[in-house]
Amino acid sequence: MSWNRVAVVGGGLIRFGELFDQSYETMAHGAFSAAVASVDKGFEPRQVEAAIVATQRGTLWGQEGIGGNTVPSAIGLAGVPCTRVENACPSGSDAFRIGAMVVASGVHDVVLVIGVEKMRDKSTDEGLLSRAAAGHPIYNRAETAPVLFAPFATRHMHEFGTTREMLASVAVKNHHNGTLDPYAHFQSEITVEQVLASPPVCHPLHLLDCCPQTDGAAAVILVSAERAREFTDKPVWVAGFGVATDHPYLHEKSTFTGLPVTTAAAERAYAMAGVGPDQIDMAEVHDCFTITEILDIEDLGFVEKGKGGVASLEGETAIGGRIPVNPSGGLLSKGHPIGATGVAQITECYWQLRGEVGERQVEIRHGNALQHNVGGRGSGVSVVNILTVNP
Amino acid sequence: MSEPSSDCVEAAPVGLVGVGAALPSGRLAVADVAAGWDLTGGRGQLAVCGPDEDSLTLAWSAAGRALAAAGVEAGEVGGLWWGTARPPMAEGPSLAFLVAAVGLGTSSGGLLAGGSVHAGMDALVAAWDAVAAGSVATALVIASDALVPGPGTGAEKSSGAGAVALVLSGRPAGARLVARATRVRPLLDRYRGDGQAGTGDPYDPRLYRERELIPSVASAATALGDRVPAGTRWSVPDPDGRLGKAVAKAVRAEAVASEGVFARVGDTGSAAPFLGALAALAAPGPVCMVGTGGGRSTAVLLEVRSPVPGADLALTALDGGSRGTRPVTYASVLRSRGQLVPLADPVPMGVPPGSAAFVRGSEELLSLEGRRCSACGTIAVPPSIHPVCIACGNDSGELVHLARSGTVQTFVVNHTMPPPFEAPLPIAVVDLDDGSRVMLQGMPEDAVALAIGDRVDLELRRYALERGVPVYGFKVSRRIDQNGGPPGGSANGANGAAASAPSGLTGARKERS
Numbered sequence: 001m002s003w004n005r006v007a008v009v010g011g012g013l014i015r016f017g018e019l020f021d022q023s024y025e026t027m028a029h030g031a032f033s034a035a036v037a038s039v040d041k042g043f044e045p046r047q048v049e050a051a052i053v054a055t056q057r058g059t060l061w062g063q064e065g066i067g068g069n070t071v072p073s074a075i076g077l078a079g080v081p082c083t084r085v086e087n088a089c090p091s092g093s094d095a096f097r098i099g100a101m102v103v104a105s106g107v108h109d110v111v112l113v114i115g116v117e118k119m120r121d122k123s124t125d126e127g128l129l130s131r132a133a134a135g136h137p138i139y140n141r142a143e144t145a146p147v148l149f150a151p152f153a154t155r156h157m158h159e160f161g162t163t164r165e166m167l168a169s170v171a172v173k174n175h176h177n178g179t180l181d182p183y184a185h186f187q188s189e190i191t192v193e194q195v196l197a198s199p200p201v202c203h204p205l206h207l208l209d210c211c212p213q214t215d216g217a218a219a220v221i222l223v224s225a226e227r228a229r230e231f232t233d234k235p236v237w238v239a240g241f242g243v244a245t246d247h248p249y250l251h252e253k254s255t256f257t258g259l260p261v262t263t264a265a266a267e268r269a270y271a272m273a274g275v276g277p278d279q280i281d282m283a284e285v286h287d288c289f290t291i292t293e294i295l296d297i298e299d300l301g302f303v304e305k306g307k308g309g310v311a312s313l314e315g316e317t318a319i320g321g322r323i324p325v326n327p328s329g330g331l332l333s334k335g336h337p338i339g340a341t342g343v344a345q346i347t348e349c350y351w352q353l354r355g356e357v358g359e360r361q362v363e364i365r366h367g368n369a370l371q372h373n374v375g376g377r378g379s380g381v382s383v384v385n386i387l388t389v390n391p
Numbered sequence: 392m393s394e395p396s397s398d399c400v401e402a403a404p405v406g407l408v409g410v411g412a413a414l415p416s417g418r419l420a421v422a423d424v425a426a427g428w429d430l431t432g433g434r435g436q437l438a439v440c441g442p443d444e445d446s447l448t449l450a451w452s453a454a455g456r457a458l459a460a461a462g463v464e465a466g467e468v469g470g471l472w473w474g475t476a477r478p479p480m481a482e483g484p485s486l487a488f489l490v491a492a493v494g495l496g497t498s499s500g501g502l503l504a505g506g507s508v509h510a511g512m513d514a515l516v517a518a519w520d521a522v523a524a525g526s527v528a529t530a531l532v533i534a535s536d537a538l539v540p541g542p543g544t545g546a547e548k549s550s551g552a553g554a555v556a557l558v559l560s561g562r563p564a565g566a567r568l569v570a571r572a573t574r575v576r577p578l579l580d581r582y583r584g585d586g587q588a589g590t591g592d593p594y595d596p597r598l599y600r601e602r603e604l605i606p607s608v609a610s611a612a613t614a615l616g617d618r619v620p621a622g623t624r625w626s627v628p629d630p631d632g633r634l635g636k637a638v639a640k641a642v643r644a645e646a647v648a649s650e651g652v653f654a655r656v657g658d659t660g661s662a663a664p665f666l667g668a669l670a671a672l673a674a675p676g677p678v679c680m681v682g683t684g685g686g687r688s689t690a691v692l693l694e695v696r697s698p699v700p701g702a703d704l705a706l707t708a709l710d711g712g713s714r715g716t717r718p719v720t721y722a723s724v725l726r727s728r729g730q731l732v733p734l735a736d737p738v739p740m741g742v743p744p745g746s747a748a749f750v751r752g753s754e755e756l757l758s759l760e761g762r763r764c765s766a767c768g769t770i771a772v773p774p775s776i777h778p779v780c781i782a783c784g785n786d787s788g789e790l791v792h793l794a795r796s797g798t799v800q801t802f803v804v805n806h807t808m809p810p811p812f813e814a815p816l817p818i819a820v821v822d823l824d825d826g827s828r829v830m831l832q833g834m835p836e837d838a839v840a841l842a843i844g845d846r847v848d849l850e851l852r853r854y855a856l857e858r859g860v861p862v863y864g865f866k867v868s869r870r871i872d873q874n875g876g877p878p879g880g881s882a883n884g885a886n887g888a889a890a891s892a893p894s895g896l897t898g899a900r901k902e903r904s
Contacts (some may be wrong), residue, residue: 083830125809136776137742137752138864141854142805142812142832151820158801160845202840203804247579251772251820251830254483256801 003104007228007235008387010039011347016185016335022215024055024066025074028116031217031340032075035112035347039221041231042237045075047252048221049108054095054115054339058086070234071114071176089286089375090243091115092342093383096220096371097241100385103222104238110227115343119336120310122240124213136249144218146202146210146289148250148378153204153258159306164204166309167290168195171208171319174287174326178333180319180360183344184212185335195290209290214335218344236353239388241308241369242268248377257306261382262299262374268302269384273285275368277301280323280386281372282352282362284345287330293317296372297325324362338375345371353389364389392453398614399572406564407557407693409461410672411753412665412705413452414438414553414656414712415537416836417719421548424690427721435632437551437657439719440537441835442727442813443852445861446475447489449554451851454493456708457531457767458555460701465493468558469527470500471536474534474661475512476590476684478505479853487864491757492851493531494792495878500527502893511661513572515557516689519568522559529621530559538661540730541589546581550629551657555665555705566672572614573689578603580684584790589730604634604642608681611688619679619693620745624648626667626690627682638681646671648678655709660684666709669890673702713871717836733810744860744892750818756864759849761796761827762788770827797823799845799867804838811855817841819867829865831833837869846870 008231012034022030036043051072058066068082087094088344092115093195099113128148144277178184190208198207221231228235244264247253254260270276275298285300287293302323303311311317317325328334331341349369351357367389374382418436425433440449450473471490478485486503490496500521504513511534517754518530524539535554540546557567580603583590594603595599608628612619625644629635630652649667659666664682671678678693711715725731742749750774754760761770764780765787771777772793779786805812817833819841831849833841849865856862 137746138756138774138854138862139621139752139773139830141862141864142808142816142818144805145807146801146807147805147818151801151818154803155801156844199805200806202806203805221651247781251828253820262852277500 005225006100006238007223007229008220008238008346008350009222009223009231009235010043011350012038012217013183013340013344013347014216014336014345015183016214016216019215024116024118025070027118027215028071028114028331031116031219032112032114034206035219035221040234041230043231045111048080048112049110050102051077051080051104051112051114052095052099052112053082053084054091055084055117056086056088056091056338057117060391071116073377081275087376087383088381089288089338090342090373091339092218092344092382092383093373093385094243094342094372095339096385097243097348097383099222100241101237102276103224106224109224111222112169112219113222113269113343114217115338115340116217117306117339119338121215122217122320133269146203146205149289149292150202150205152256152295153289156273156291156309157204157296159257160178160309161354162309163254164196166313167209167294169313170287170290170293171195171332172313174330174332177319177327177360178329180358181329183332184329186329186333190193204293205289211288211331213334214337216335216337216340216344218340218347220343220346220350220367234354234388236350236389239289239386240269240271240274241382241383241385242266243383244268244388246380248299250378253378256297259295259374259379260299260306262296262372262384264374264383265382266300268387269370272385273368273388275304275366275386279366280348280368280370281364282324282327283329283365283372284328284348285325285372286374287326288375290332290338291319292374293325293330297323300370300372319360319362327357327360327362336347341384342371342373345373346387349387353387358391397619399616401570402679403437404521404567404569405519406567407563407566407699408560408562409457409558410464410669410699410705411453411458411460411556411700412454412669412708413449413456414555414708415440415449415714416711416714417441417724418716419700419719419721419724421577423721424547429651433548435654435657436657437549438553438725440552440727441719441865443854444537444552445476445479445853446535446537446552446554446621447479447485447863448851448853449537449552449558450475450489450533451492453535453554454533456704457458457558457701460704461556461558462700465495465527468495468499468529468531470521470530471519472501472504472514472518472521472532473532474504474510474512475536475708476503476505476508476510476660477536477539478503478518482684488757491754492863494758495531501530507687508663509684509687509689510534511665511681512682512689515691516571518559520816522561525561527550528561532557534665534697536662538658538660541591542725542730544589544591546590546592550659551659553656553659553666555669562613566693566699568691568694569690569694570615570618570692572611573687574611574614575687576607578607579688585873600634600637604628604683605638607686607688608638608683609641612679612681612789615679615690620677622646623677624671626664626678627664628672628683629653630683631669642681652709661805664885667764668700669706669709672699673706674698709782712882715838744857744862747770752860759793759865761791761793763791764788767848770825772827772829793827793829794823794825795849797821797847799841799843799847800828800841802833802841804841816887817867821846821847821867825897831865834869841869846873893899
């Protein structure tokens, strides 16, 4: 299958957090403006030929009826073709993949991918799955978001001797990274002891094993290879992507020590990019809970199955470690405004590959970065995107 | 109009082939109730429902035990005769829900008797007649109640909860129902008007004792006349723990099997005459049990030649069975009864009980249905969301009823949920014994001990009152004796490991606050 090469030429986001004074629309405008301003050789908003918007929970947050029109109107692009993508927690990742395919197809040369999510316009009681109402109307009652991941922690601990300290080390690392990221929701260090002593949320996960509920928006600009030099001399290329699905309910999972859906998505992305996990310089992965990052780094092939906890405890995934993971602070510290999350991760990969993030810069040896999300009911969807600076 | 030929009905005897009982594990100290009203005193304890229990869930538990004791499959039962003063839906499909959950099938006969705590006796008499008439071969009778006294009433210090199920059969049996008598007088005892939530006790206690309880019970009992042999063991009404003695004297009972039952569980309403008879059913000899309520009293004479199957196990239920009992506070009981409610409405579920998705989901969960693939045998759960096999994609399959026991594959303990859920709430993925797998809520009392590999049983519980409608489903209950079959034995010590484990050990050990 042949496809036209796609370049990322700009990316930006707003500071994530509880943005009580910002609307869905003002967040979108802020992210778009940041992306426009980031383009090396300048960018006119009207150069956008088409847009893909990622918003996951529109109906839950009271924004019923969000289609493709809300964001173009808010950012001064009313009239531009625009489609909303909803694909669970990987909505932003998948919007990026779809945006890349639009450019790769040759139909449009300049495409905006923008993720926007308003999580805090409703109380946390009504927050993501805390209504305990997702899935089957009766079977799945009381299944709040942590219930979708904590069973994997219980089983991973049971089979591999993974400890709560190992889980905690993921939170400690990502909160440290967050202190180096001006866009992160949380910007303070935490200790293993604090994680262990934090209140239980969903055994074996405690409060600091969990990501917060965060408002945010992020945007990237994709262009065709022929047009890339109009905008920058340092383009970052889309090397490959993969998406995979699995049964949505936990009682239908083949294993509770990993997410095969992530492995399947990664295999597709690695094959398309022609690289393997040992050629990835850094990764932004889905760490909605500490256990999720441990599963991710195993399922993506960075560490052997069962060794994710030990690798995290020993610093292999820290900035400066063997495979730096979530230098932006990840979902745990930067936050998880669902539709924006994947797009913000892409932005971090773009900046890292261009060497633009100061203190949290990782060493770029192979020129490849990986971005990953997993989610949906029972982690039924995973998306992996790989970016490269290699021509 | 002709005179009745006799004071007593000698219906064709029918066999009593199995009995089962269920009581909630919660025990409320009567002194706590008194203290709630700035009063001192109050002795004894009451068996009270938790937030996920009611008359229907207790009835379900008792039914399963009675059928198991009788060695009768649910499919062999012709109908369910259920007596309760507190059907969970005052108007609604209470009986149909229970029929579905017990697995009696869509052609089940029977009735729901209510209106007073005499309802258990009404159910028994009606089932007896149905079996005697030959319209059913086997009948399931359940007497259950979870009384809800009005706050501040005297009944608050006596109201308990419990259920007894009996399996009646037209076949010869070691125990038989042989005679009965009922007496009716238009007297008021307890009272709850239409639209009222709590039951009140309007009469002066002595007026009730002298003018209602004792004369009514005595007239029904004496109507049996000399059919009551010497050595008969009696179960007599004892609605406050003291009246039982006076009643026993009035009916000239020599042996009182029901003595001491009130002290352990309180007044269990419709279930009381049956719970009081359990000790007698466990040993050979004649038995007479008397129930009263709503101006009516019924005395039933039984001939027990050999112990009724299940009676011994049912007796242990009075003290909580293998699971034991646990103290609960007056405030938590008020919350469970819906008498102490927060100002804020609970967050409504996404799918209201009146919707089509809910109706589909409710039926398949009550009946615990799965879809077995005709190609590879994999069971997908639940059927409504699985038109094809989850393993091979084949679209032909048959409806099956899932196994009721299994092994924990993995689990969590949820500590943060909006109302109506109460923490800590275990949620477990369970490999059922038929090879299917489910994910269900667990019991709060299992939050600490639950572990991967544990044997568990499925029990019907009330998940919530959703927009005022009770929602039922199965929950996972950790088997106390991990090495044996259902109930008996002691805990396996996982708790001890948890208590002494330093923080941060592996998942096999717990430290849950």
